[in-house]
Amino acid sequence: MVVSDDLISYIFKFYDSYLTENEFEAWEFLILKKKIKAHLFYNPNEEQRIRKKTDSMNKDSIKLLKDGEHQFYKDVIERILREKSEDVIINICPICGVLRRTPWTNQCRNGHKIDN
Numbered sequence: 125m126v127v128s129d130d131l132i133s134y135i136f137k138f139y140d141s142y143l144t145e146n147e148f149e150a151w152e153f154l155i156l157k158k159k160i161k162a163h164l165f166y167n168p169n170e171e172q173r174i175r176k177k178t179d180s181m182n183k184d185s186i187k188l189l190k191d192g193e194h195q196f197y198k199d200v201i202e203r204i205l206r207e208k209s210e211d212v213i214i215n216i217c218p219i220c221g222v223l224r225r226t227p228w229t230n231q232c233r234n235g236h237k238i239d240n
């Protein structure tokens with residue numbers, strides 16, 4: 125299964141309640157890392173924050189990240205789609221096949237609008 129950045133944002137935005145505790149903790153860690161990376165200037169306090177977070181994390185959460193960020197997202201999404209397939213709506217535009225922005229909208233990113 126191809127897991128695009130759009131699908132990652134979509135699942136983690138609308139279906140984050142399906143994350144396990146460990147998955148949630150690993151995800152929080154990735155967000156913290158990204159936030160710190162986005163800062164322009166090097167700040168040793170922030171590196172310390174990352175280290176603190178890593179030290180306090182459950183070992184099972186850390187293990188989820190062992191194959192990298194993308195693999196983590198892929199594994200979580202595949203598990204959610206497998207276990208919650210009846211609850212998760214992957215809202216795809218029937219005209220262009222692009223993932224729509226929310227599970228409930230009838231309009232796609234390319235402007236197609238179709239009532240399902």
Ligand SMILES: [Zn+2]
Nearest residue numbers: 217220232236
């Ligand atoms: Zn479309």
